Amino acid sequence: MTKSSSQPYRIKGAGTLSRARTVQFTFDGKSYEGLEGDTLASALLANGVHLMGRSFKYHRPRGVMSAGVEEPSALMNITRDNARTNPNVRASVQELYDGMKAESQNRFPSLSFDVGAVNSLLSPAFVAGFYYKTFKWPAKAWDKLYEPFIRRAAGLGESPTEEDPDRYSNRFAHCDVLIIGGGAAGLMAAKTAAAKKQSVIICDENPKMGGWLLADSDVRIDGKSGAQWAADTVAELQAMDNVRVLTRTTGFGYFQQNMVALNERVTDHLSRPDPDLPRERMWQVRAKKVVIAQGSIERHMVFSGNDRPGVVLAGAAQMWLNQHGVAVGHTVGVYAACDTGYAAAFDLYEAGVNVAAIIDHRAEVSEDLLDQAKTHGIEVHTNANITSTSGRLRINGMTVETSNGETKEFEVDALLMAGGWTPSLHLSSQSRAKPAWDEATQRFLPGVSPQDCVNIGGCNGLDDLDAVFAEAIKAVGGKKTKIEITDDVSTAGGAIGIVGPEEHKGKAFVDFQNDVTAKDIKLAVREGMHSIEHVKRYTTNGMATDQGKLSNMHGLAIAAKLLGKSIPEVGLTTFRAPYTPTTFGSFVGHDRGSLFDPNRKTPIHDWAVEQGATFEPVSLWQRAWYFPKGDEDMHSAVDRECQTVRKAAGVFDASTLGKIEVVGPDAAAFMDKMYTNGWSKLKAGRAKYGIMCREDGFIYDDGVVGKLSDTRFHVTTTTGGAPRVLNHMEDYLQTEFPDMQVWLTSTTEQWATIAVQGPKAREIIEPLVSGANISDEKFPHMSVIECKVCGVPARLFRISFTGELGFEINVPAGYGRAVWEAVWDRAEPMGACAYGTEAMHVLRAEKGYIIVGQDTDGTVTPHDADLSWAVAKSKPDYVGKRGLQRPDLVADGRRQLVGLKTKDPNKVLEEGAQIVRDPEQAIPMKMIGFVTSSYWSGTLGQSIAMAVVEDGFNMMGKSLYVPMPDETIEVEVTGTVFYDPKGEKLNG
Amino acid sequence: MLLIHCPYCEDDRPELEFSHAGQAHIVRPTDMDGLSDEEFEAMFFIRDNPKGIILERWRHSMGCGRFLNAVRHTVTDKFLKTYKAGQPRPTDKDIEDLLK
Amino acid sequence: MADSITAERREIVAGFKFANNAVSIEAAPAASRTNLRATTAGAKSFGKSISLELPTIMHETASKAGRHALKLGPDEWLLIDTKNINDSMVPRLANKNFSAVDISHRNCAFVISGAGAANTLNTACPRDLSLAAFPVGTCSRTLFGKAEVVLYRTAKDTFRLECWRTFATYVRDYLMDGAKDAHI
Structure with a gap:
């Protein structure tokens, strides 16, 4: 194609685009030339291309109708690469760029010959409510027939096949x-x-x-x-x-x-x-x-054959001419119910386009406009209507019924509609x-x-x-200023609903994208849809990607007329965001990949990475799960870690534990309110396990609390619980006990926490500690002291979550890695290991230590968890005290936390598995509890589990059953402490 | 996104800085032990869910950290008033005036 | 013996620097920090002990000799000492009308400066950061994406952003992503 013959519909001297700045693009694989500043639609029109898509239901040939976001028909796939394929792009607003690849949609094998167009012949079947009427029964047909059919037919365009590589911001x-x-x-x-x-x-x-x-x-x-x-x-x-x-x-x-x-x-x-x-x-x-x-937004006119390629809005034709310098055809007709149709016709006439006739639906038209038309020699028929159009892939003629009932035929290659402005x-x-x-x-x-x-x-x-x-x-709020204005065209007036002869032979489209005709709306009303919201859903009028920007008013007017109601009585459907289709990408913005969520890592994280640890996410944290050596799998790594802790020692990163500092003269009194046990009598330098309940008496959180002085407590919480525990405490402090002189500070991230557990724990850390005597005598189990470790200020706890002799070293987080390495340098030669969260879980389960949120689920009281020893009997008040006296909570038969041993010691139960008393009973069986924790204990050489079981404390030694899909597992109810029940290992 | 006036910051702040904290003006009795089961149920479990005015608590958790009270209309989502925790519940007349 | 070993302090994003034509983002050097919760009288006496009169109006700040006091809540101040970074401001003795807690290592900070500083922050911070709404010398706890942060405007085009240590890489990466279109 030579330059001279390209863009045959570009009008010399019209528009604002520079002829020199050409742009190359393809549409359905064919190359075209446009100009910088074109839209895809204006560039195609410049090349005489009107056929741009196929309609959704009938696969009718469609062209571009508008120059704006209201465009119902010219929807394209714009492709940059496999990841950047954008379906349903409106050619009317997509700016042209050099190298653009555009493809039409909803057609096979090609736009000009589309097999799906057979639907148009079957159109009597595809009436309003077609889906509701057809896809009803039999139910079996849904899977095999209806759903696949609907899925294939539904939706326009194709989604990209790869992840969106573009950035979106906010x-x-x-x-x-x-x-x-x-x-x-x-x-x-x-x-x-x-x-x-x-x-x-x-x-x-x-x-x-x-x-x-x-x-x-x-x-x-x-x-x-x-x-x-x-x-x-x-x-x-x-x-x-x-x-x-x-x-x-x-x-x-x-x-x-x-x-x-x-x-x-x-x-x-x-x-x-x-x-x-x-x-x-x-x-x-x-x-x-x-x-x-x-x-x-300009409305189209509703008449038979109003959807052929080449039938466009008058304002769009005017925009293409005056902005892009493009004529929509050589010989155009105009169907107007508003003066702006004349303005478009006159502009095109002046640009050298033939105007076959202006057909004005109105009887009264201003003399001025008629005079101008006369001057231009344009034929005008007032009080006249277009009754049909002709042409297969583009309009080639229109049939007009004049005011005196005569029929006139015109040859046109484009038709402008001026239905008025919404x-x-x-x-x-x-x-x-x-x-x-x-x-x-x-x-x-x-x-x-x-x-x-x-x-x-x-x-x-x-x-x-x-x-x-x-x-x-x-x-x-500005002041009126004088502005010289000439503007002789008014946008007033227009037509809504069907105009012209009531019974059209062909299809008069109301909604082009969803192929809803005037007849469909009428049928919906006749079939009992009397609310506009029902008419909308029954016909799908206004439900396409253009959301009825052109069709809603017409649909409403047709329905109102048939219902014998006024338009406001019938009412509009609801306008909802977004005004135009908006990408998911822009809603997601930055929040994807590594910016989706903060990824919290302890100061010791990188060390664990270097050691080849495997990690597990715990709330927003990444925690070292286990440290495999050589070709160890998880099972053998965890087994080795557990047994090393019990035989020598292990070092564990507990930095994620929530920490709250409670300070003030009323600190102990406040702790007495928030925890079930007593804190006033605890001596400074001692630590204690505390349970926090909600007002209803159920366990909310737990942790060890160290009393640093009479006015300062170092509280620990579960890893995931830290923010809500602090919120819970602040709530009581601010709103229930505002007169207490005590304040809270989150210190979770101030401290790196290094747990050293096992018989050799003291030997490992002793040389690193200064300012404290950590002998068993001076620093017994459940002690805390402020001292120095590796020369930096530390809070050292004598504490155990393994049942072994144990310490937890808290040092300011910035020193965490260095202190960890110092500990490791001593621990490793002594045969100790680093262990992860899985071994930690096994070790604590062997001792029956609960994990809130795993062994409790918000319906477990301290008594249910066999923790009555941690509930004060004489305290006048604490949060949960009254709740614990509720009839249901003191009744017999509550689910209570017990241990389970499988009869076959090698069988490890599944966490969450349900428990029954009698495996022979009829289904549905009565479930009396479920497994909360279950592990293989290498130390004990058998599987261990914890479970909540109805009346569990009275069932010690009894057999219960865990039905699984392939077998029923017999278990024996035991206490929860499987290892060192007397606690001798803790002291030493 | 709503704007909520924080009575402590004395400024309108984006909703993102706040967290909802349940119904307002539910007093925890000083003598909890003295509550009957029915009274405890009413105090702890039973909450209003009106169409219209609700008195509720919010916390300016990502701001000054304080709990505050609000008068909000559940249909329009409009905050008619916010005030500090501990201040008295607005009277019916106060609320009527706010609605004007 | 143990006293002689001095562990090395590691800041999470130490030395981080980024700049484009609109904004520069740098990790602030290590600092000493204290969270002070106090009654009015307590704040006054604590201020005396560190020779810095603490601000009494919400969101105001006071600075002297490398020490900054940021009033974040009715009874809450964030104190930052950028000079004596290893010295705790927490007094040895308890006091009945305040709580001082060392949080030197809990937080870390970024300095965001340049004509696009506010734009960069407004990528994920919903607050109005115009000079009229957030004047120089103002501070506030707020939100940056999913991270709780404290913003402190130290100059027309300069903000100090304090966040918790484990949120630092998230905040850093988010700031850099936001900086990419801060100029437009």
Whole structure:
């Protein structure tokens, strides 16, 4: 194709694009040339391509209809690579870039010959409610027949097959005035607010601001063309510090208290995007005042054959001509119910396009327009209607019924529809304003919003530029200024619903994307759908990706007429965010991969990595799970770690334990309230196991607490429980005991905690400790002391979660790695090992130490857990005391924590497995409890488990059964302490 | 996202900084032992779920850390008033005035 | 013997530096920190002990000789000493009207500066960081993504961000991601 023959519909001298800046692209594999500044649709039209897609249900050939986001038909797949395949891109707004690859959708094998078009012949079957009527029975047909059919038929376009490699970002922003829409109204409001030194954000979904001014050739503002005035105003705004101008940015959601979400498309228009730039950016704007200047959307006319390629909105034809320099055809017809159709016709005429005729649905038309048409020699039929169109892949003719009932045929290669303008109420409605019906102009206008927002311009039902400017200035509290304006076309008036002869032969489309015709709406009403929400769902009118921007008003008018109700009585369907389809990527923003969640690592983490540890996630933490040596599997590594701890010693990273410092003269009194046992009498330098209950008496958390002095406690919590325990304590302190002189500080991350456990523990750490005598005599089990370890300040606990002689060294986190290594340097030569969380679990289970959240589930009391010894009997009050006296909690037969030994010692139970008394009973069996913890104990050479079992304490020695899918396992009920029941190992 | 006025910070703050903390003005009796089972049930388990005005607690957990009370309308989600923990419950008349 | 071994202090993101045409992000050097919870009288007497009059108005700060006091809550101050980094500000003796807890190692800090500093923070911080709403010398606990942070504006285009140690790599990576489009 030579340059001269390319773009045959590009009109010399028309539009604002430079002829010199050409862009190459492909559509369905064929190469085309367009211009920089084109949309994909305008570039295809420049090349005479109208056929751009197939409809969803009937696979009818479709062309582009609009020049905006309301586009129902020209939806494309735009592909950069396998990961960047975007379905359902509207060709009407997608900016062209060099090398673009566009593909049509919903057709096989090709766009011009589509097998699915057979659906069109079967269309009598595909009526409203087709799915509900057809896919009913038999139930068996669902799996094999109906669902596969629906799945194949459903949806347009194809999803990318690889993970999205693009970046998406987010920005929170605040401003005095947010203006949504950069047309005449929005720009004037921005200019006025900016001059008042307010902070302003103005956004527009298009690459260029100006809105309708870019399409209207007649407007003059202060002597400039509309487009020039818009460009100058934008330049002025961009130069101001207090203004942010966001193009390619859609205000898509309006939330509470003037929070508006904007979606900015940063790189979708670029041939080779900078990989550092986000593809899209989400703006979460909080504005003191919101000015909605969304404009209005032109309606199509509902008549038979209104969906052929080449049938377009009049305003779109005007935009393509005056912005892109493209004519929609050589000979066009116009079907108008609004004056703007004439403006489009005259512009095309002046650009050298034949106008076959203007068919005006209205009987009364202004003399001025008729005179202008006469001057141009354009035939006008008023009080006339188009009854049908012809042409297979593109319109080639229209049939008109004139006012006196005559039929006239015209040859056309494009047809413009001017059905009038629908104010965009999307964001206004989302702000919770109820749309208000305006009887005089037959349209819904924005109602009063409970938020500080105002609608101006086209979306507020204004039809003339003078009024638009005055309203824009007033909206932001500006002073009236004199502006010279020429604007002779009004957007008032129009038609809603079916026009012309009532019974059409062919299909008169209301919703193009979902193939809903006027007949479908009527059928839905006849079949009993009397609410507009039901009509919508029954017919799927307005449920496609365009969300009924063109179709809703027509559907409503048709339904209202048949129901014999007024339009406001029937009412609009609800407007919901997003205004236009918005990518998941922009909602996700930064929060993916390593930024999805904080990944918390202890100061000793890297050491464990170097040792080849395997990790497990515990809440947001990564914890060393076990340290395999050589080709050890988990089972043998854990076995070795456990037995090494029992025989020599083990070193364990317990830094994730939650820690809270409780300080103040009332510290002990506060602890007495929060924990079930007593703290006032505990001596400084001693530590104690504490249970925290909720008010209902159930275990909430547990941990060892060290009393550093009479006014300072070092509290530990479970790893996952730290934040909620602190919140729970703060809650009581602030709201129930506000007079107590005690304060809380989270110190979880201040301390690295190194547990050294096993017979050789003291020998390992003793030389590293200064300022403390840690002999058994001076520093017995359950002691705490502030001293130095490796020369740094430390809190040393004599404590055990293994049942062995044990210490926990707390040092400031920054020293954690160094102190750990010093401990390890001594431990390793003595035959000790590093052990992970799995060995820790086994070791504690051998001793019957519970883990809150594993052995308890929020319905277990301290008594149920056999921890009555840790519940004070004489304390006047603590949280949970009254709850523990509730009838259900003191009743017999509660589920109680017991040990289980399998009859076959090699059989390890599954955690969560249910327990029954009699395995022979009929199904469903009565379940009397379940397994909470279960491990292989290498030390004992048998499997061990803990479980909650009804009346468990009275069942010691009895046999119970654990039914599994392939067998029933017999278990014996035991105490929970399997190893060293007398606790002799702790002391030594 | 809501804006919530923190009576301690004396400023409107984004909802993300707050966490909800249940119904307000439920007093933990000083004599818990003296509560009958029915009284305990009413105090601990039974909560209002009105369509309309609710008095509830929030914590400015990612801000000043304080628990506060709020009068919120459950239909509009609007916060009519926030006030410090420990301040008296607004009277019906106060709430009526807030709704005006 | 043990006293002679002095373990090395490791900061989690020590030496981290990043800059582009809009913003520079650096890990702040190690510091000494104290969480002070106190009554009004307690705050006054504690302030005397460290020769720094503590701010009494919410979100205000006071600085002297490398020491900074940030008023985060009605009874809560974050004290940062950037000079005497190994000295605890916690007094040996208990006091009845305040609680001082050493949190030197709990937190770490980033300094975010440049024309795009506020934009970078607003990637994941929902607060209005305009000078009018968050003037120089102001501090506040808030949120950055899923991390609790304290922001302290030390100059028109400079913020100090304090976060917990294990959130530092998350905050660092998030800041760098946000910095990529801070200029636009």
